[in-house]
Amino acid sequence: GDSVTQMEGPVTLSEEAFLTINCTYTATGYPSLFWYVQYPGEGLQLLLKATKADDKGSNKGFEATYRKETTSFHLEKGSVQVSDSAVYFCALIKAAGNKLTFGGGTRVLVKP
Amino acid sequence: DTGVSQDPRHKITKRGQNVTFRCDPISEHNRLYWYRQTLGQGPEFLTYFQNEAQLEKSRLLSDRFSAERPKGSFSTLEIQRTEQGDSAMYLCASSSGTDHEKLFFGSGTQLSVL
Numbered sequence: 575g576d577s578v579t580q581m582e583g584p585v586t587l588s589e590e591a592f593l594t595i596n597c598t599y600t601a602t603g604y605p606s607l608f609w610y611v612q613y614p615g616e617g618l619q620l621l622l623k624a625t626k627a628d629d630k631g632s633n634k635g636f637e638a639t640y641r642k643e644t645t646s647f648h649l650e651k652g653s654v655q656v657s658d659s660a661v662y663f664c665a666l667i668k669a670a671g672n673k674l675t676f677g678g679g680t681r682v683l684v685k686p
Numbered sequence: 687d688t689g690v691s692q693d694p695r696h697k698i699t700k701r702g703q704n705v706t707f708r709c710d711p712i713s714e715h716n717r718l719y720w721y722r723q724t725l726g727q728g729p730e731f732l733t734y735f736q737n738e739a740q741l742e743k744s745r746l747l748s749d750r751f752s753a754e755r756p757k758g759s760f761s762t763l764e765i766q767r768t769e770q771g772d773s774a775m776y777l778c779a780s781s782s783g784t785d786h787e788k789l790f791f792g793s794g795t796q797l798s799v800l
Contacts, residue, residue, distance in 0.1 A: 578728070606787055615793075616793065617689075617791040617792050619791070620788055620789065620790075623787070623788075663728050663729075665728070667787055672717075672741065672742050672786075673719070673731040673742065674731065674789065676729050678726070678727055679727070679728050
């Protein structure tokens with residue numbers, strides 16, 4: 575079946591550091607790929623998405639590129655802030671599908 | 687607040703009791719989803735409605751679980767004869783027909799079965 579694997583956390587960084595969270599997936603066909611973020615005490619929010627190979631999703635300084643050849647969708651941010659402390663989830667949905675398949679989440683803690 | 691709302695936020699119950707959760711989606715969204723999330727894990731799909739029709743159910747949804755969306759607006763998720771393994775965060779999400787891949791999640795109902 576479909577699956578998403580992402581690096582385990584927690585990831586602890588200093589402010590202004592570079593952040594990478596690895597995500598790889600297994601799925602048939604051409605899924606759409608997503609990053610969701612969960613801030614403390616809040617619901618999951620869509621951070622960015624990419625719907626086909628080589629697409630780059632971006633939002634709030636975060637970027638991720640859909641790499642079909644490596645089945646990856648790594649999340650990056652060049653300079654993190656304390657406010658980026660959250661749990662980040664990589665997810666996929668199959669073409670014409672109705673359900674998101676999530677990875678296990680990566681907790682990120684940014685220290686001032 | 688026009689987001690997805692869930693009630694209650696927390697529920698503590700004894701094993702064997704029945705519980706019901708409610709979800710109010712964003713008003714113009716015709717798709718509604720239930721997910722379950724256990725500590726340290728990503729959300730797992732339970733079931734999906736388009737309007738009032740329940741179109742997909744996960745094998746995780748045993749016969750003790752039932753979900754309804756009677757008028758295509760709010761939804762309820764009932765768990766009968768709760769077990770300790772049912773303890774989890776139950777998340778509701780909704781999406782529109784025009785961008786069904788963009789899900790809006792509620793803050794969830796945290797269930798603790800003692």
